[in-house]
Amino acid sequence: ETGVTQTPRHLVMGMTNKKSLKCEQHLGHNAMYWYKQSAKKPLELMFVYNFKEQTENNSVPSRFSPECPNSSHLFLHLHTLQPEDSALYLCASSQDSAGGRSQYFGPGTRLLVL
Amino acid sequence: SQQGEEDPQALSIQEGENATMNCSYKTSINNLQWYRQNSGRGLVHLILIRSNEREKHSGRLRVTLDTSKKSSSLLITASRAADTASYFCATDPPNTGKLIFGQGTTLQVKP
Numbered sequence: 001e002t003g004v005t006q007t008p009r010h011l012v013m014g015m016t017n018k019k020s021l022k023c024e025q026h027l028g029h030n031a032m033y034w035y036k037q038s039a040k041k042p043l044e045l046m047f048v049y050n051f052k053e054q055t056e057n058n059s060v061p062s063r064f065s066p067e068c069p070n071s072s073h074l075f076l077h078l079h080t081l082q083p084e085d086s087a088l089y090l091c092a093s094s095q096d097s098a099g100g101r102s103q104y105f106g107p108g109t110r111l112l113v114l
Numbered sequence: 115s116q117q118g119e120e121d122p123q124a125l126s127i128q129e130g131e132n133a134t135m136n137c138s139y140k141t142s143i144n145n146l147q148w149y150r151q152n153s154g155r156g157l158v159h160l161i162l163i164r165s166n167e168r169e170k171h172s173g174r175l176r177v178t179l180d181t182s183k184k185s186s187s188l189l190i191t192a193s194r195a196a197d198t199a200s201y202f203c204a205t206d207p208p209n210t211g212k213l214i215f216g217q218g219t220t221l222q223v224k225p
Contacts, residue, residue, distance in 0.1 A: 002156065042118075043157075043202070043215040056212070090156055100144045100206040103213060105156035 003027040006091050006106035013081065014114050021076040021109045023091030029104070031097040032074040034066060037088040037108070049074060050097035081113045118203045118216030126222040133190040135219040137203030138183075144206045146179055146186050147213065151200045160188075160201075195225045 004025045013019050025032065034046040048056035049068040063085075065077040074091055088108045094101035121136045137146070145164045149157040163170045163179045163186065170177045176189040190197055200220045204213040 002158065004156070006156075040217070042217045045212060048211070088154065092157075097211050099208065099211050100162075102147060102159045102162055103157075104159065105149075107156045108154070110154065 002104045002106065004091060004093055004104050004106035006109050008109060009107065010110045010112075012112045012114065013078070015081060015083070017081075018077070018079040020078065021089055021091075021111075023074040023076075023106055025072055025091075025093040025104070025106075027093055027104060029093040029095055030071050031094045031101070032068060032071070033092040033094075033103065034074065034076055035090040035092065037090055043090070047076075048097055055097055078111075081111075083113050086111055086113045118205050118214055120201070120203060120216045120219040122219060123217070124220045124222075126224065127193055129193060129195055129223055129225050131193055133193050133197070133221055133223070135188045135201050135221070137186045137188070137216060139186075139203075139205045140184065141205075141207045143181075144208055146206070147204045148175075148177060148186075148188050149202045149204060149215075151202065151218070153199070157202065190221075193221075193223045195223050197221060197223045
């Protein structure tokens with residue numbers, strides 16, 4: 001257990017559905033991250049939140065919409081996804097988003113878009 | 115282009131043997147970290163080595179860093195079947211506030 005939980009663990013959705021991924025950290029951290037991990041590709045940083053403020057949007061399509069209501073919770077709202085969005089979505093947290101912090105990852109949500 | 119690239123991409127050894135994985139990167143860094151990922155799970159932080167350090171140990175793990183060659187290695191001694199996982203290096207280029215991950219080395223330790 002890393003202190004970061006993600007729900008659901010698995011999700012199958014159609015291209016017209018709307019769903020949300022949830023991440024919660026119990027570490028007292030102030031920075032939270034969303035990553036996308038596709039087969040045979042490096043981990044891709046999607047969004048960074050530091051003290052609830054978004055500090056990084058790595059050119060992510062608008063069909064992915066993050067929300068960070070407080071430093072412990074992070075959501076990723078999904079709508080009208082494409083099959084190529086199927087991947088493992090990982091949430092992570094760190095003390096803050098200053099460079100070089102160790103990051104603590106959740107177990108991920110395995111997403112399949114049909 | 116990727117900041118961190120691991121070598122080899124895949125490694126298969128017998129239990130008890132040592133496993134060495136290498137990571138090369140392109141820009142200057144503040145530090146370099148190694149993570150492990152079991153199949154379909156999240157990444158687990160293993161060790162962080164700062165740019166002014168040359169070697170660091172943690173249990174059966176030994177990490178070296180050569181900033182002149184922009185490379186790092188992770189050595190797992192006396193490997194166990196439970197070490198089977200993918201291993202990633204992550205670099206922290208200055209003034210980016212980001213960790214840049216490589217594609218990883220997949221290690222299989224056969225019992």
